[in-house]
Amino acid sequence: MLKIKNLLSAEDLYKDDLLEVIDLAEDIVKSPSDFSDYCNGKLLGTLFFEPSTRTRLSFESAMLRLGGSVVGFSNAASSSQSKGESLQDTIKTVSQYADIIAMRHPQEGAAKLASEVSDCPIINAGDGGHQHPTQTLTDILTIKTYKNKLEGLRIGLCGDLKYGRTVHSLLKVLTMFDNNEYVLISPEELKLPNYIKKSVFEKHNIEFEERRSLDDSINDLDILYMTRIQKERFFSDNQYTRLKDSYVLNKEKLKDVKKDLAILHPLPRVNEIDTDVDNDPRALYFKQVKCGMYARMALIIKLLEGRDA
Structure with missing residues (x-):
């Protein structure tokens, strides 16, 4: 089981945690069907306040291939932040729906702020020029x-x-x-x-x-x-x-x-x-790109294991 509850930066990853995720990803590559129901009944929230193609679709593909479901938005204009809602309130709301959240935001440190108010694990999918773990x-x-x-x-x-x-x-x-x-x-x-x-x-x-x-x-x-x-x-x-x-x-x-x-x-x-x-x-x-999907599948599994433990 990972020592971390969220993945906010590369520095969060202990070497043992990193290798645990990579080893699981290699197992998924060898036999994806063995993991096709792992996230049955689980929901991933994808909150992308900044444009993305590969990262967002990779997360969504990862969760769907694990048997889970996805909700979210692909730009800030689609969220209540366009009405003036704070990031904290957005995260508090979505974490009532989702079991795990992947978030991209143009502001450095946004993922850390999200993790402080979220009721579910946060995965940093990129925050400004800061981190993309x-x-x-x-x-x-x-x-x-x-x-x-x-x-x-x-x-x-x-x-x-x-x-x-x-x-x-x-x-x-x-x-x-x-x-x-x-x-x-x-x-x-x-x-x-x-x-x-x-x-x-x-x-x-x-x-x-x-x-x-x-x-x-x-x-x-x-x-x-x-x-x-x-x-x-x-x-x-x-x-x-x-x-x-x-x-x-x-x-x-x-x-x-x-x-x-x-x-x-x-x-x-x-x-x-x-x-x-x-x-x-x-x-x-x-x-x-395909390796990215498998790596995110492994990470989702490991963070959900920690939440459910």
């Missing part, structure tokens, strides 16, 4: 599935490392595992924030490299984690326009890379991975 579960399950290990890997993270909440969450979890090497590839303006470097690398005495060129960094990687330059995080259209094409991965750049390189991306993709890469067996980002 279930994407981290997705990424870890994908790496474990296709590399068959979580240690001794050379991992490159490329693109928006400043605002990329998926990168921040993933790094905090990967440092639980030994002997990994990290290459941080970004423009100067979008490099990993110092507070993340301190809490992730310096705290655990882990070395890392910072580079500006993807071409000079890719050939010896085991994993390449691409991210988009996020237009919605910029205050200036001019700055976004200048940086948006900083890195574009195409077939030509894959000529000399490792044959078992794993190319990941949290999606949505804009133009940072050319479509000519999609058919390359090393391109795992759409398989990563």
